[in-house]
Amino acid sequence: MLELSDVDGFYGRSRALQSVSLSVREGEFLTVLGRNGVGKTTLLRTILGLMSRCTGSIRLDGAEINSLPTHARARAGLGYVPQGRGILPNFTVRENLLLGTFAAEKPARTIPDHIFELFPILKEFLGRRGGNLSGGQQQQLAIARALLSEPKILLLDEPTEGIQPNIVEQIEDVLIDLNRKHGLAVILVEQNIKFARRASHRFAILNRGSVALSDDIGALSDDLIQSHLVV
Incomplete structure (x- = not known):
């Protein structure tokens, strides 16, 4: 479904992502691991077209998207949850949600019930400002x-970081359910190894802007974690 071939991502003249080749199949859950500063967030930003410059090939459903602007990539099927969440604090929950519909192929004026089935608290807080939420x-x-x-494909950048444990478990369950029952492909950047092992089909480890290792999740051994992830 998504294929990167020899992709470099640049901040100005600095090459932050180097010759990355990676693929995600339909309905697959891929977790991207690595120490801080190795290029995990940069990888997501490169896929989304948020870097200063990007070379190489990025294909979605067989179509080249590397020349497309970010909004066109969103329309093509890339959803993004950034690190830090990116909520508009002065917008209500309802207004924040409706913003998401503008990237859909057919923008909606209403919020479908299945969203509130996944996250019941949002229905209760529809009129509350986003900045007043936990x-x-x-x-x-x-x-x-x-x-x-x-x-x-849903791209998530450390969605469990700084979240209370009971909410972390709810978020994990929702993401696994979306992948397993609804076939939504997921690329997850995460430091939570337990979550990665529970949710993922495959993993990739980044180091210095390159893919150091990619394999099925069963191959994510304690020795690999010690070598590539422990600080």
């Missing part, structure tokens, strides 16, 4: 907003 509630809002774009 961190966990904001993360649920950010994921719901991305889902309203009707993505083929």
Whole structure:
């Protein structure tokens, strides 16, 4: 479904992503791992067209998207939940959610019920400002907003970071359910190894902007974690 071939991503003249080749099949859950500063967020930003410059090939459903602007990539089927959530604090929950629909192929004026089945708290807080939600509630809002774009692939940047444990478990369950029952492909950047092992079909480890290793999740041994992830 998504294929990167020899992709470089640049911040100005600095090459932050180097010769990355990676693929995600339809309905697959891929977790991207690595120490801080190795290029995990840069990888997602490169896929989305948010870098200063990008070379190489990025194909979605067989179509080249590397020359497309970010909004066109969203329309093509890429949903994104950034690190820090990106909620508009002065917009209500309803307004934040409706923003997500504008990236859908057919923008909606209403919020479908299945969003509130996934995240019931959002229905209760529809009129509350996004900035008045807890961190966990904001993360649920950010994921719901991305889902309203009707993505083929959902990209998430450390969605469990700084979230209270009971909400982390809810978020994990929702993402696994979306992948297993609804076939939504997922690229997850995460430091939570337990979550990665539970949710993923495959993993990729980044180091210095390159893919150091990619394999089925069963191959993510404690020795690999010690070598590539432990600080």
